[in-house]
Structures are given as C-alpha cells and as structure tokens.
Amino acid sequence: MGEARINGKPVSLAAAAERAAEILSQARMPVIAGLGTDAAGARASILLAEKLRGAYDHMHSTRIFADLDVMRQAGLMVTTPNEARLRADVFLFIGKDLTKDWPAMMERLSPAKIPPFDLVHEPRKLLWIAPGRGGAKGEGLVETLDSSDLHATLASLRARAAGRAVNCAKGTLRKLDEFAGVLKNARFGVAVWGGDGLDSLSIEMLHGLIRDLNKTTRFSGLPLGAGANASGVVQTSGWMTGFPVRTSFGRGFPEHDTWRFDATRMIESGEADTALWISAYGPEAPPWRKNIPLVALASPQTVFAWEPQVCVEIGCPGIDHDGAEFARETGSIVGSLASHRSQAPSVADVVSQISKHLGETPKC
Amino acid sequence: MLIHLKGGHIVDPVNGRDETGDLWIENDRIVAAPPGKLADEVHDVSGKTVMAGAIDIHSHIAGGNVNCARLLLPEKHQNWLPNPVALPFSTAKWSTFETGTIYASMGFTTVIEPAIVPHQALQAHLELSDIPIIDKGMLTVLGNDDFLLSLLRDGEGPAAVADYVASAVAASNGLGVKCINAGGATAFKYNARTFSLDDVVPFYDLTSRQIVEALQRAVEDLKIPHPLHLHANNLGIPGNVATALATIEAARGERLHFAHLQFYSYGAEGGHGFSSAAAELAAAVNAAPNVTIDVGQVMFRQTVTVSADVLRQFNGSEMASPKKSVIHDGDGDGGGIVPYFYRENDFANAVQWACGLELFMLIDDPWRIFFTTDHPNGAPFTTYPEIFALIMSRDARAEATARLPQEAVAMTTLPSIAREYNLNEIAIMTRAAPAKLLGLKDRGHLGEGGLADIAVYSPGKDLAKMFRFAHLVFKDGDLVVRDGRGTHYRWGNALKVNPGYDKAIDRRLAGYYDHHFGNSRDLFTVKEHLLPRADAFREVACAR
Numbered sequence: 010m011g012e013a014r015i016n017g018k019p020v021s022l023a024a025a026a027e028r029a030a031e032i033l034s035q036a037r038m039p040v041i042a043g044l045g046t047d048a049a050g051a052r053a054s055i056l057l058a059e060k061l062r063g064a065y066d067h068m069h070s071t072r073i074f075a076d077l078d079v080m081r082q083a084g085l086m087v088t089t090p091n092e093a094r095l096r097a098d099v100f101l102f103i104g105k106d107l108t109k110d111w112p113a114m115m116e117r118l119s120p121a122k123i124p125p126f127d128l129v130h131e132p133r134k135l136l137w138i139a140p141g142r143g144g145a146k147g148e149g150l151v152e153t154l155d156s157s158d159l160h161a162t163l164a165s166l167r168a169r170a171a172g173r174a175v176n177c178a179k180g181t182l183r184k185l186d187e188f189a190g191v192l193k194n195a196r197f198g199v200a201v202w203g204g205d206g207l208d209s210l211s212i213e214m215l216h217g218l219i220r221d222l223n224k225t226t227r228f229s230g231l232p233l234g235a236g237a238n239a240s241g242v243v244q245t246s247g248w249m250t251g252f253p254v255r256t257s258f259g260r261g262f263p264e265h266d267t268w269r270f271d272a273t274r275m276i277e278s279g280e281a282d283t284a285l286w287i288s289a290y291g292p293e294a295p296p297w298r299k300n301i302p303l304v305a306l307a308s309p310q311t312v313f314a315w316e317p318q319v320c321v322e323i324g325c326p327g328i329d330h331d332g333a334e335f336a337r338e339t340g341s342i343v344g345s346l347a348s349h350r351s352q353a354p355s356v357a358d359v360v361s362q363i364s365k366h367l368g369e370t371p372k373c
Numbered sequence: 374m375l376i377h378l379k380g381g382h383i384v385d386p387v388n389g390r391d392e393t394g395d396l397w398i399e400n401d402r403i404v405a406a407p408p409g410k411l412a413d414e415v416h417d418v419s420g421k422t423v424m425a426g427a428i429d430i431h432s433h434i435a436g437g438n439v440n441c442a443r444l445l446l447p448e449k450h451q452n453w454l455p456n457p458v459a460l461p462f463s464t465a466k467w468s469t470f471e472t473g474t475i476y477a478s479m480g481f482t483t484v485i486e487p488a489i490v491p492h493q494a495l496q497a498h499l500e501l502s503d504i505p506i507i508d509k510g511m512l513t514v515l516g517n518d519d520f521l522l523s524l525l526r527d528g529e530g531p532a533a534v535a536d537y538v539a540s541a542v543a544a545s546n547g548l549g550v551k552c553i554n555a556g557g558a559t560a561f562k563y564n565a566r567t568f569s570l571d572d573v574v575p576f577y578d579l580t581s582r583q584i585v586e587a588l589q590r591a592v593e594d595l596k597i598p599h600p601l602h603l604h605a606n607n608l609g610i611p612g613n614v615a616t617a618l619a620t621i622e623a624a625r626g627e628r629l630h631f632a633h634l635q636f637y638s639y640g641a642e643g644g645h646g647f648s649s650a651a652a653e654l655a656a657a658v659n660a661a662p663n664v665t666i667d668v669g670q671v672m673f674r675q676t677v678t679v680s681a682d683v684l685r686q687f688n689g690s691e692m693a694s695p696k697k698s699v700i701h702d703g704d705g706d707g708g709g710i711v712p713y714f715y716r717e718n719d720f721a722n723a724v725q726w727a728c729g730l731e732l733f734m735l736i737d738d739p740w741r742i743f744f745t746t747d748h749p750n751g752a753p754f755t756t757y758p759e760i761f762a763l764i765m766s767r768d769a770r771a772e773a774t775a776r777l778p779q780e781a782v783a784m785t786t787l788p789s790i791a792r793e794y795n796l797n798e799i800a801i802m803t804r805a806a807p808a809k810l811l812g813l814k815d816r817g818h819l820g821e822g823g824l825a826d827i828a829v830y831s832p833g834k835d836l837a838k839m840f841r842f843a844h845l846v847f848k849d850g851d852l853v854v855r856d857g858r859g860t861h862y863r864w865g866n867a868l869k870v871n872p873g874y875d876k877a878i879d880r881r882l883a884g885y886y887d888h889h890f891g892n893s894r895d896l897f898t899v900k901e902h903l904l905p906r907a908d909a910f911r912e913v914a915c916a917r
Contacts, residue, residue, distance in 0.1 A: 086702075251447070260455065262454060345896075
C-alpha cells in the first residue's frame, strides 16, 4: 500500500489529496512536471493542468524534442521493432547508449538471425557508428565506425552515399565508403538511434541520409525514444490538445513552446511558483535547484532534495496496476497488465482525487 | 423526460416523411405522440428543418497517423480562443474535444474513423473515447498483414480467412473491415514504387485483386453489415480511372464500398495530361448496384493528407507543403502524413475539385453515394457546410467555378450539370443511407423507437450557414447544441461488431505472435477497462 505524507508526516490519501489541491489552487502559475505515467495518468494530469491554468512538461523532454523537432522541421521515416526484426537486412546502429537505454534491444531485434521476410536468405549486415566500449560486442559480425563528432561523421557518410567528395583521412574515407556501399545495397535497412549523444542536428542529417537512400532502395529508422512512457504521454497530449508536452493553459487554451514551458526553466526563473511532480516508473526526483511548494506523486524510495509539502507514493503501471502505455517493444500504445497487482494508487486515481477538490467541472 | 418538437419540417426518407409535423422524444428514443401527456419541454420548431442526426462514414478522426499529423504541424493549428467553461479543450484546434464539438454543432451525431490497423487499435480507442458528444466507430485495416497474406499464399481457404478477419476485428473492436491498397504497403517494403490491381506482392505471390476478393468474401461470410471498405490502388494518379473501373468490375457483383472515389476519377487527357473522367466513372457506378462510394471532395485550402497507403504517400511526399512528411513502415499497413495545400488557381487541384462535384451530381442514387471529404485528405470536415451549398445550388457552383482556371474547367463536365440536391436527398445521403450501410438500425431515421439523434436546422438563403450552425441538436434525446454552439459534453459509444468465429484461430495467432514478433498478441487487444469510461462500446449485430 502506498503511503501519503504531508510535510513528511504520514496521512491518509484523502487528506493528502485535499492538501495537494489547496497548494495547487493557491499557485499563480503551477507546473506539472515529470509526468512519468501511463495514458490514464497523463490524461488526468492534462485535465488538471487545464483546470489550474498551469503548464505541463515531461522529465525526458530533451530527448523527446531531439526527435520531434526533426520531425516537425524536416519529417521522419520510421518503422516498428517488429518490421526491423523480421525484415531488415541491414542494421545501422548509432550511438553508444543503445543497449544501456534498452537492455532488451538485441533480444528484440535479433540482429544475428536471418530476417524471415527478406527475399534473400542470408545473414544481416550490421553496422555501428560510435559504438563506444560495450555497444557492438557479441552480436555477430559488426562493422564499426568510431566517431568523435557525429555531425561530421553522419554528414560525411551522407555525402559519400550520394557520391559527393569529402575531405578526410584515407582510412576514414575507405571506411565511410564501405558503410555507404552497404547502405546503398540494403534491401530494407533500418537505422537504430537513441541516447543522449544524438542531438537534433545529427538526427536531421540521419533523416536526410535515409531519404536519400530511399531514392533507390528501402531504408527506415527506429528511434528508441525516451523512457517513463515519454512517447505515450506525448501521444496523449497530442490528441487532447493538438500539441506535445511543454504546453500551457495560462491563457485559457493550450499554447505550446519548448522554451517557455520547460518546467525546470520556469521554476528556476521564478515564472512557475508551485510544482506537481509525477514519476510512477522509478524514483526520479525533480531536477530543479529551487525550493518551491511541491506536491509529489512518486515511486517509493524517491530521495528528494527538499521534502515535498505533499507526497503520495504511487504504483507503477504494468506492475502494480494495469495501464495503457507506449511500449518500445512494439512501437505502439499497448495494454500492460499488472505483474504484481497491489493496492498502491495509480497516478490517475490520485490526480482525479486532487481534481475533485478544485470545484465542479464538466465531466471529461 | 418527454420532449416535443412542434411544427417543424420533418425530412425522414426512411418513413416517407417530407412534411410539416411534430416529433416526440422520451428519454433517448423517438416515440409516438403520447395521448394526453404533457411534454416536459416544448421546442417550437416551426419554419425549421428537422432531420435525423447525420452520420459520417469516412473521416480520419483518431489513431496513430492522425495524431502524428497533429504533432507534425503545430504551426498550422495555433489557438487563440479560450474555451467555454462547460466545454474544456473544445477550442483547442484539432483536439479530439474540438472534433466532437464541431461535428455536433453541424448536426452530426455518429462518425466513423475508417483506417485503424490492429496494432494501433488501443490508441485509436483512447482517442475516440475523448471525442465528446457523438458516437463513433472504427474500421479495422487488413490486407497488408503477413498473417493474412500467408494464409492466402498457403491456400488455406475462406473459412480460415474469415476466422482470422473476425478475430482481428473483435480484438480491435472494429465496426467493419477496411483494405488499403491491398498488398501495396507490403510491396513498397520490397521497393515497389507502383502497385496496381494485378501486380504481384513479392514474397507472397498474390495479386492485389486476390487479396481484395478474399477480404470481400470474409466480410460477407461473417455477415458484417458494412461491406468491405476499399481504398483501391493508384490513388491520385493521372489516368487512374482505368484502375477504378477495373476495381468495380473486380467486385463481380458482390457488395463493395469504394472509398473517396474522387481520387480515382482522373483521366490523362489534355495539354497537362490530367483531366476529369468522373462522368465515365459515375456511369460505371450507376450501372453497378452492388457498389457504394463516398466522394472525398477536395476544397481549396491548407490541409494534410493522412493515409495508410504508404506507397502512395511516399510518392506524394515530394509535393508536401509545407515541405515535411512522415513515412511509417508499420506492422502490415503503415502510414504516410503529407501536408498539402489545394489551390484554387492550380490546374490539377481545380480538376480534382470539379471531379468530386461531378460524382456528386452524376451518381443518380443517393442511397449509394456518401458525403465525405476523406477528412482531412480532400479537406477538413469543417468545410462540409460549403459543400452542402455547392451540391444544393447550381448558382453556388457556377460562382465557384468562375474563379477557377478555365482550361481546368474545360477538362470537366461540371458546367453542363444542372442538378441540385433537395433536402430529402441530403437526408438520404447523410442519414438514412449511412445507417443502412453500417447496419445501424437504431439511427438515420425519425421513426418510433429510433435513437433520438436529431438535428434541427434553420433554413435560409445561406445554405452553408444553415448546415454549419444547427439550430438544435439532440444526442440520445439530450439537447447538446443550441444555435450552433455546444451546451455541454456527454460521452457516446464506440460502435463495434462481434462476428462469431472458430476460436482455434486465436490459439494459432498466439503462437504466431510469440514466434514471429516475440511478444504477446494480448498486448494489442483493446480492453475496455483501459479506456477512460465504462460502457465504451455498443455492439451492432452481425446479420443481414
């Protein structure tokens, strides 16, 4: 059973919800941050943000917008883990954090297996750019290309794939050409990227490479995205408001701005004066360095820099309770059933209880 | 609650009413005038037009592709208007909440999302759940999925195909089956760049025609009320009328719904190699009583094309405006999101606009032609009122046609057409016929026992205004719109079918998912308790 505390002292969930509502309703500009929660929790939180005329953000926004900003500037070509697993004859991995980010990636994509949907029955070709130390080990024959500057490496690779000249050392050029040759000869290649090492510029260059390759063959992308149901929260936000996270209801309608509604920036600059922190997938603590009134819906064992005014321990979707969430394994929102069902409340439960103290509103 | 609508012009083709009269509502149903009882609420609707709530059979209002379009184009739907307190999010442009509110304000009470792949079904139903006021439903997309294509390649026979189709529809809680460029998305994964009715899908050695036939048969065998809903090959290409004619022929007299036919009504005549072949196509539809179609009318403005026809969308992405697009090679079918601006002064766009109107005007039977823009592909659904005006008024058409490049107009028959739809035909096309096509016996008419989904309009010279702002709208007997404005939210159902089938296929599918995908099929099953409200669904009987 999850615990609830007011100023560090145990209270009932009902008392915690009432106090949380009081704190949030007194705010001039509240912000809902973290948002590590399932679709129901995200939905309840966005409804609450609208009621409070506050803003909301996700703890992994930097990564979310690394991909999303490329999509809405230039577009994307993407596929699913299932298609990658069953069809890709070439994998192009990029970055050193892939398996750290997604420990089950190799098992899920089975790069060492012959892809059953490929017309030609032969082992896949595996390429890895900037694999770091652990990345490319033990997964069949992996050709690697180290990089100290991903922007330059990806730009050079794209240039070589397009038959253009690049200015670099002979050994590097040979390697680039070898990679470009494999990419151009792919039947259905898949580029897999993720981690903090890739910024929007790298991803946009990669997208340009994928578009170029599709002039003659098929190639697609598989961004690993971020954890804590980041994609699921973005999707939920998308249909409810038209926008992803970093959206505010301050003016009575949703406005989206990745700089203005960055929760940490808002809090540290003094623009937001109260926070509701939500983290159901793990004991993540708020990242800001300013002590403002805080309501936290957090995993047990979370260590806070300052004790929140109100803290409710919540369950994890797919473990303590059922939930709809974005699954990296499938690239879609799926139903995750509780593996160890418990009495710990869900984010949606607690947020709805808080919301009830904020006056009658239309049923949504 | 007893409500009396007094003295309106009742237009109810199912019950042969086109007359001044009364209508009574008790709770959520239409009832006979109860002798001796006093109504709790009386609405004087004299001078108003009273119809059943409208039904849209093909509008992309939910699902991963639609949501991707929202996220792709934040600059195209910035907000400026705070919402009324009673309708949270209703002014958030392109939100699910706005969608339900605007549809209702135009007198629409049921809308069908026509393209959801089984693996995206949970998200689609989460989105549909957040569309207020109206009832909705979605069609399950099959026809590029490996399991189906393998069944066909291996010659497993119609019973196995029907079991699989039924299982997929049941797991995704669909109302029917849609097929999108059958085999085309798969062929594109094998680097095909064009794909027609008799082209062969690599790896499976099947033609598009064979896939369509198999799905058509499965839908009939399962007694799903809605016929196979087909998005044919070669959408949007000059000269594709040949494909459309061949596809109608390929239905072999069996029921088939041909989606957004406008996009297939192109010839390749004239100096631009692009012309209207809508007249020829309309004649073919008139001669094929087994075929129903919806139009997919184009209107001149910014929009975004959203389609699971990933091959077509990839080819179209060169024309993106603004210049960005998303191409998604999904499990089975995928999707392509390509923004597009239809321009009044563009030759091809003007021909497309005229083609849609020619189909509206030249297809004789309003029971077999459906009113759509393929929202948002031809235009957003918010343009419906303008289209009503165009099809009801020859003058409105002439005025709009005069603004177009006249060399484009010359490639069409539009100026020669005098027909004007009357209200009875509008009521057939947007109420009675959609209910019949989808098997929804409880709506689309104003007879006793029918669902009290009712739209009351204020007729006037400005036809677009009449249809944009309904005077009153009742959903399930609840007054939800007054003078074109929503009054409050209520939450409708998602309509679905639940065809019977041999459950052995489920065990087989479980094994297939474990082996192929390495995950459980159960992940994708839409479970009602994961949706925000209880009683999310209403079942439509499978029988004809």
